[in-house]
Amino acid sequence: xSIIEQISIEAAEAAQILALxxxxxxxxxxxxxxxxxxxxxxxxxxxxxxxxxxxRQMQPSYAMIDRLTLNEERILSMADGxxxxxxxxxxxxxxxxxxxxxxxIQIQKMRVPLGVICMIYEARPNVTADAGALCFKSGNGVILxxxxxxxxxxxxxxxxxxxxxxxHELPKALISVVPEPDRGLLMELMEQTETIDLIIPRGGxxxxxxxxxxxxxxxxxxxxxxxxLYVDKDADLExxxxxxxxxxxxxxxxxxxxEGLLVHRKVAKEFLTMANAALAEHRVKINACERAMRYxxxxxxxxxxxxxxxxxxxxxxxxxxxxxxxxxRHIQRFGSNHTEVICTENQLAAKRFQRAVDAAVVMVNAxxxxxxxxxxxLGAEIGIATTKLHAYGPMGLESLTTEKFLVTGEGQVxx
Numbered sequence: 001x002s003i004i005e006q007i008s009i010e011a012a013e014a015a016q017i018l019a020l021x022x023x024x025x026x027x028x029x030x031x032x033x034x035x036x037x038x039x040x041x042x043x044x045x046x047x048x049x050x051x052x053x054x055x056r057q058m059q060p061s062y063a064m065i066d067r068l069t070l071n072e073e074r075i076l077s078m079a080d081g082x083x084x085x086x087x088x089x090x091x092x093x094x095x096x097x098x099x100x101x102x103x104x105i106q107i108q109k110m111r112v113p114l115g116v117i118c119m120i121y122e123a124r125p126n127v128t129a130d131a132g133a134l135c136f137k138s139g140n141g142v143i144l145x146x147x148x149x150x151x152x153x154x155x156x157x158x159x160x161x162x163x164x165x166x167x168h169e170l171p172k173a174l175i176s177v178v179p180e181p182d183r184g185l186l187m188e189l190m191e192q193t194e195t196i197d198l199i200i201p202r203g204g205x206x207x208x209x210x211x212x213x214x215x216x217x218x219x220x221x222x223x224x225x226x227x228x229l230y231v232d233k234d235a236d237l238e239x240x241x242x243x244x245x246x247x248x249x250x251x252x253x254x255x256x257x258x259e260g261l262l263v264h265r266k267v268a269k270e271f272l273t274m275a276n277a278a279l280a281e282h283r284v285k286i287n288a289c290e291r292a293m294r295y296x297x298x299x300x301x302x303x304x305x306x307x308x309x310x311x312x313x314x315x316x317x318x319x320x321x322x323x324x325x326x327x328x329r330h331i332q333r334f335g336s337n338h339t340e341v342i343c344t345e346n347q348l349a350a351k352r353f354q355r356a357v358d359a360a361v362v363m364v365n366a367x368x369x370x371x372x373x374x375x376x377x378l379g380a381e382i383g384i385a386t387t388k389l390h391a392y393g394p395m396g397l398e399s400l401t402t403e404k405f406l407v408t409g410e411g412q413v414x415x
Contacts, residue, residue: 003179004185008192011116011143011173012115015174018174027086027090033082033164040160045075048153051151062252064123065123067123068149068150078126088396090137090397091111093111095108106407107405109404110403112402113139116140116142117141117200117382117400118189120199125146125153133379134381138398141173144178145178145189147203162175190215190216196217200220201219201222208221222384222386226310226336229243229262230331230341230353232267232342233264235264235343242367244258246367248314250367253313256369257312259309260317261318261319262319263320264324272295273295282314285314289318337386341363341367343365371394372394373395381394382399
């Protein structure tokens with residue numbers, strides 16, 4: 001038996017045990033996991049430093065370094081996310097009554113775990129804790145296959161979680177980390193149709209496309225985050241400037257950062273003059289349409305087909321539009337179904353934008369940086385689905401479950 005077969009079988013067996021664990025016990029385990037992470041900051045940081053030392057030799061981008069880097073604040077935030085999941089309602093076992101059929105049989109649906117979830121990710125060590133906690137609360141086993149750049153960090157975090165599972169007499173296989181980054185093991189993981197129920201890749205577009213093309217197990221896709229802010233003709237421009245700066249500069253290497261700015265022509269002169277000064281202060285590189293170029297001290301002209309780039313850096317694409325209809329057409333063509341934002345004081349325009357835009361999250365007068373499971377009240381998310389089966393948007397606990405039918409009769413037989 002190969003190491004992947006063994007990990008997968010053990011995860012499936014462990015998930016069957018977890019399916020019968022009470023909500024109260026799951027919550028106690030999660031709270032203990034959160035405290036254990038707080039108590040083990042130093043060994044996790046030391047492992048992360050070893051990862052960073054090796055990764056920097058590869059001359060990665062700033063965005064990749066940012067995703068890989070852990071510090072005390074991020075580990076404490078990770079622990080808080082695990083603790084928050086303990087406070088969330090447990091979807092497992094929820095019943096939905098579908099009524100009684102004419103023949104007297106009673107129909108219900110019960111929410112149940114998916115089974116075993118495999119996470120495939122790159123330089124994101126926080127996924128180990130986030131996915132481990134979310135899958136645990138939702139009754140699923142999880143197999144974590146991180147990239148080689150995050151392996152030491154992931155193993156250190158998993159070690160902490162395993163200690164808590166053992167203290168509560170639960171199998172460590174509930175949260176399994178593939179101990180080697182070998183590409184052959186990845187290929188084998190994607191063939192485990194008998195034991196793995198869902199694969200969720202998190203990382204660059206290339207990784208997600210590779211998993212989608214090669215997996216025999218169903219895949220939840222999140223290709224990229226090309227998020228736009230549309231500044232409407234009825235926008236509060238100071239408010240819009242705050243949304244722009246926060247969405248573009250708070251963290252650039254994340255999928256909910258702004259990559260595009262659309263401005264109605266009636267407010268373009270005033271707003272883009274303000275944006276020029278604010279973005280220059282943060283050293284944001286500007287790529288603009290010919291109409292918008294005049295308002296920036298230093299900008300590169302973008303042709304029609306050059307929009308839609310996911311920069312993941314201090315860089316943004318800017319376009320002046322003549323109407324909301326033109327903004328909507330631009331988003332439809334160049335967006336990625338992730339997050340779109342409108343800034344406007346016109347409630348009719350706001351509602352129209354929210355109904356018309358095809359994106360997992362559509363915001364009015366709020367930063368794109370709120371497109372996040374924790375910020376939206378889901379606890380730590382396991383990913384953001386930009387395809388629509390079986391989830392769309394940030395995936396919290398409910399997205400990691402499905403429903404089965406419960407049928408109760410009194411001996412009825414079908415004629």
